[in-house]
Amino acid sequence: MNEIEQRRGWRRRLVTPVLSGLVTVALVVFLPRAVGSTWREVGSVLGQVSIPALAMLSVVWIAGLWAHSFVLAASLPGLSKRRGLTLSLTGSAVANVLPLGGAAGTALNFRMVRRWGFSKGAFGGFLAVTTLLNVVSKLGVIALALLLVPILHSASAFGKGSLLFLPVPIAVxxxxxxxxxxxxxxxxxxxxxxxxxxxxxxxxxxxxxxxxLTLMRTGWRPMTVGMVAYLALQLALLWLCFHVLHVPLGLPVLFTALAVERLLTLVPITPGSAGVVEVGTTAALVALGGDPAGVAAGLLLFRGFTFLMEIPVGGIMLAIWTWLQHRTGGGARSLGAVA
Structure with missing residues (x-):
């Protein structure tokens, strides 16, 4: 019986990533067709990106991650911004390549935090606060977009938006x-x-x-400033991605797109919600009047930074951290960091 269960478990572990990968590939491959465009048209728009533009986008992306490291450092007293950035990128790298990879990313972060000398209880508090802030920030953007829909968009858009965002006020x-x-x-x-x-x-x-509440009473200021700065830089990155491609979309429309993107990242059907976010957000932008090819290109460029780039950069940081651990035999734990 145990052997049969082991075989079934092995098959599930094999089938799940394969199916998840196929769904991701299918969604991305059929993205242009889903919004009435073609890959040739999308590629033509993406071809307008210059090297200096990519460098500028990279700076904004890194600045957003650095702003978020203030949130992580405040959630785990004694954690440096550099280590917070390391946790963010390595955890995201794992989560973005594995189905339901959030758990694997959390396990990796737990191991890293323990190596740095923090207790299990401290990591538990860190995980609770960062998870809460992550969800609340996404719901906050969505809720604000929902309130602005009747002001910024047409009545028909409001009807569609209200149906899409209906669970948000309840959750908040x-x-x-x-x-x-x-x-x-x-x-x-x-x-x-x-x-x-x-x-x-x-x-x-x-x-x-x-x-x-204990952690937020002492660290609410850097948490708030860091999270607001991070979201502002995410919106700036989204705007710049369309700007460098010469795709004219107003800031209100892009803010709505960011809200849709935040909502879809809460649905972990695929690693990092890849495919789901691209198709859903592109469809929303087209519904708000965007050109299908330009919208698809701009969103793919944005996700290239917020999803794809995290994999190699986080992977490199993880490799360096692993090498340093082997070199130092696990490293001396910082007693001052123990919570």
């Missing part, structure tokens, strides 16, 4: 309720336990709330 209010009132954390956790079964969220959500 539930998150605020949990943070404000521990009884809400218990109540919502118990309700989720009935749905998910064996999740033990009735016990975990209150602990998550207390740990999160």
């Amino acid at each position: 209010l539930a998150g605020i309720w949990i943070l404000v009132d521990e009884r809400a954390a218990v109540l919502i956790g118990a309700g989720l336990d009935k749905v998910l079964r064996r999740s033990r969220l009735k016990e975990r959500l209150p602990r998550f709330r207390r740990r999160t």
